[in-house]
Amino acid sequence: TNNWYGGASQGIGSFSEDPLFVDPAGVDGTLGGSGWLDDDLHIKSTLFSWHFGSWAPDDADSPCLNAGDPNDDYSSEPEDNGDRINIGCYGNTYQASRGGGGGGGQVTAIYPNFPYSTWVLLGVPLVPDNGDPFAVYGDDFGGEMPNGENWMCIRWTTEDSVSEYYEYGDGTIYQPPDCYPGISHFVWQVYDEHVDVDVKGYPLNSQVTLNVAAAPSVVWDVPSHPPGFNMFANPFIFTIDWSNSKILYYKSNENYKELTLMAAARKGLISRYAYTWDHTTNQYEIIIPDAAKNDDTLSVWQGFWFVQLDSISDLELVIPNTKVLAKPSLISKDLAKIRKKHNYKTATVSTEWDWFLKIGAVSDDGILQDTQNGIGVSDSAKDGFDAWDALDFKGSDIWGNFVQMQFRNSDAKFLAYDIHDQFDDSDNWEFRVRTDESHFGKTFYLVWPQIRLVPESVKFSLYDSQNSTVLVPDLRNSANQYYSFEIPENGAYFNIRASYTEDHNAPDFSFVISQNTYFPDDASFYIIPNEPLLSIAATFNNEPVELMEINSPPNIYYYRVLLDEPGTKTLAVSATDFSGNTGTGSASLQLQLLKAAENNQILTKNTEIELYIPAGALGKDIKMLLHSGKMDLEFPRNSETIGSPVYIGPENITFKKPAYLKLKNIDKSLYSESALYFYQSEKWIPVCQYSENMPITRTGIYQLFKTMANYEAQPVIVNKFHLYPSHPNPFNNSTTIKYSLEKTGLVSLKIYDLLGKEVRSLINNMQQPGAYKLIWDGKNNSGQIIASGTYLLKLTVSAGGKTLFENNQKLTLLK
Incomplete structure (x- = not known):
């Protein structure tokens, strides 16, 4: 039941009115209940509340805004906090709603943790006080003008068919336009790995109309004529739905026709897609406008390419100021x-x-x-x-x-x-x-x-x-x-x-189970079929239950359950594919209340997996679960798994002393050929060589892989040994060094002069497989700037007294 409209007990600071939450009912239209995770209990503010990953203004101010106990700490709330804590679950947190009263004034938009040494396609979500790229980006990147070594700002201009580099010093007459809502730039920086970009300005409160550049009339030395590439961006300080955008198709100066993106594409005028850039993988993602979906969205600051296909039509792109509560998929x-x-x-x-x-x-x-x-x-x-x-x-x-x-x-x-x-x-x-x-x-x-x-x-x-x-x-x-x-x-x-072809195969299933770290009574079963389904039904502990289909990604179903009594919990499914074939599957977990002061043991239903947690390993009594079965996991190429993955929940719990995982019915001849791995951050991390009782230090997902006796000879090849070309080279202030490791080893990364004398030791410690990068600032081990000249960068990786990899490259410092 709601705890307002007279439901609150009277006392100092109490009130009996609507607290104006952003969206308390959530996607499922129900406050609380099994779907409570999508309920948005941020309080409204005309000076911005937190909307699932970005700040956006609301249409009213909550009475909870700046209304908490004046003696309570509010230091964790963002600026414009009224010097007083908000009432509600987000009070004194970084997601606390800002300020209040007035709205429409100057605000600050922040792009947090701007990526290091990678291109980002973005545009400002405010009308800035000063749109010069230096005022927007340069002040956050060290306060120096871009020179190709510290930061860069680039924009493609279709009319001139040229990339315009902001103040790059190359003598070009082309300079990109100032930053303004709706247009984007590619920006790159190596100033700091942890830097926020901020811009002060005024949010737009009406639709934005952007002139679309047609295909250029210049002659290109390519087989086919290029289309009109436009670098646009979400112009608002809230998430927008791409399908709401329209095209104005001008037949004369004042006579135009409004078209949907699809209608304009059918006429051959445009490509209807928004081509966004994923800076984490250096590739483009294609967003399709679809009014029936809720994830065809463009987030705050997000830039994109938009393409006009012909060279004669006069077009404008209209982006309405319609806010979308872009709720992340469960x-x-x-x-x-x-x-x-x-x-x-x-x-x-x-x-x-x-x-x-x-x-x-x-x-x-x-x-x-x-x-x-x-x-x-x-x-x-x-x-x-x-x-x-x-x-x-x-x-x-x-x-x-x-x-x-x-x-x-x-x-x-x-x-x-x-x-x-x-x-x-x-x-x-x-x-x-x-x-x-x-x-x-x-x-x-x-x-x-x-x-x-x-x-x-x-x-x-x-x-x-x-x-x-x-x-x-x-x-x-x-x-x-x-x-x-x-x-x-x-x-x-x-x-x-x-x-x-004729399909006579029954649908098959894999399952992923997740137990909430903060609310261990709450768990979810995710059912992942191997093909699209016509229908699906399920039971939980033999009682019929309703599965929900997840909107994105598609063809995945889930069931959220309250874990009350310890014991075996089983979800069974039956489904029919579009060829009429019926298949079944099930997943079981073992739930147990563990006592921190006692020795604890959990066994799976078939007793083939045992988890032993000694007294003192847990900080408090807690419900934990153990599950093993077919999971839809990413196993490395050329690896060989033994048995099924094991999930121990809740996740992210570190044991104060080692627990022990025992996998029964494993051929003992494999002891010297197998190793246990832990899944973390999209990588499999080695834990120990296989034994009857394997020590583990945290909850999560484990898998046994077949490998060599030396457990550092990993079956999981995430990276290869490689020393990449440093950039820039030559350099005058700093250069970025990048390398990757195939195996765990002692890494030595040093700079030598041409006489072989060590100038700087950059790395000298153990590192796990993965990709690494760092900056050399042109200084020696004493912190002094060295003289111009050519130096030798040497990377050596060793383990067990053997050299696993060695490579070097020349670096040239110019002053």
Whole structure:
């Protein structure tokens, strides 16, 4: 029941009126209950409240604003806090609603933790006091003008077909326009790994109309004429829905027609997609406008490319000032952290397509990737270029490293999405994969992690460039969900064939279970079928329950349960696919109340897994669960697992003394060939060599892998040993050094002069597999700036007295 409208007990500071929460009922329309996690209990403020990842103004001020006990601490609340704590669960937190009363005044927008040494596509969400890029970005990046070594600001201008570098010192007459809501820039900085970008200004309170640049009239030395590329951005200080945007199609100076994005695309005027940039993977993501979805959104500060296809039409893009409560999918907290592919947004696929298969290319070390590509069919599409197809953009890192996958359609256009008309028996798609010169001849992989989103009645086969040799007969049933290849200088070419086949296979399921760290009584079952379903039903401990389908990513269902009494809890499902096949599956967990002062033991239902937690290992009594079974996890290529993964919940609990995990029914001959690993931050971290009782120090997901006797010879190859070219080089103030490790080892990274004398020791400690980067500021071990000249950077990795890797490169310091 609600605790207001007279429900509060009277006392000093009490009130009996609506507290004006932002959205107390949430997506499910119900306050509290099993779906309480989507209830937004931030209090409204005209000077901004926290809306799921960004600040946005509200239409009113809550009476809880700045109304708490004046003696309580409010130091954790953001500025404009009225020097008094807010009433409510977010009082004295970084998400406390700001200020109040008045609204519409000057505010500060912050881009927190601006990424280090990677391109970011963004635009300001306010009308700034001073839109000069130096005033917006430079003051946060050390207060110096950009010189290509400290920070950069670039914008593509279609009219001149040139990239405009802000004050780059290269003598160009081209300078990008000032920062203003609706336009974007690419920005890069190496000033600090932890820096916030802030801008003061005034939020817009009406729709924004942007002039769309047509395809340029300049002559390009390319086979096909380029379209009109426009760098736009979300102009508002709140999240917007891309499908709300409109096109004004001018037939004369005053005579225009308003079109939806889809209608304008059907006329051949535009590409209807917003091409956003993912700076974490250096690749583009395609956002499809769809009024039926709630994740085709553009967040605050987010920039995007928008494309006009012809060179004659006069167009404007209208972005209404309509705020969207972009609620994160409930899956995001549980599944996205477990597997990258569960970050898949339904907004990247149209509901009007009959089916769609995403396919991508990744480098052997996983650093280079282009996975936002795909093929599909629709009754309203044609095999040639049309409104359904998406253009392809090449994404690269700051060093120019890239991999690019492109489909070539019947019009000889290279595309990221190639949607065909329906076919009777089979159809073919041609594509190529390119890379930069430094990666010619190196190993890459074709991957198709989302094939479960296509019905099993569609079979996919991979062919060579001549479409004559079968490379992978059946992508869905391949032993490995990838195909390895090398990219020659002129690119690697392939064909993929889709054909319809009879489906007699019952749907199969994997499960992910998550127990809430802060509320251990709350747990979720996530059901992940291997194909789309016509229907699904479930029971929990033999009682019928209703499953909810998650909006994004698609084709995943969940059941949230209150864990009351200890014991075995089982969720069983039965489902039918679109071919009429029926399949079943189940997942069981063992729940137990553990006493901190006692020795505790948990056994799975089949007693094959045992967890022993000694007295004193826990800080308090707590309900914990143990589960093992088929999970939809990301296992490294070329690895071999033993048994099923084990989940121990709640997550993020560290034991004060080691607990012990025992996996029974494991062949003892594998003891010397196996190791236990822990899943953390999308990597498998080695724990210990396999033994009858394996010590563990925290809760989470564990998996046994087959490996060598020396547990540092890991089965999980996340990275390769590599020393990347430093940037910039030559340099005058600082240079960024980047390297990756395949195995755990003692890392030595040092600078020497040409006589072999050590100048600076940068790293000399143990490091785990992964990618690393750091800055050398041109100083020696005494903190003194060294003289101009050429120096030698040397990277050495060793373990057990053996050198695992050694490489060096020359660095030139210019003053």
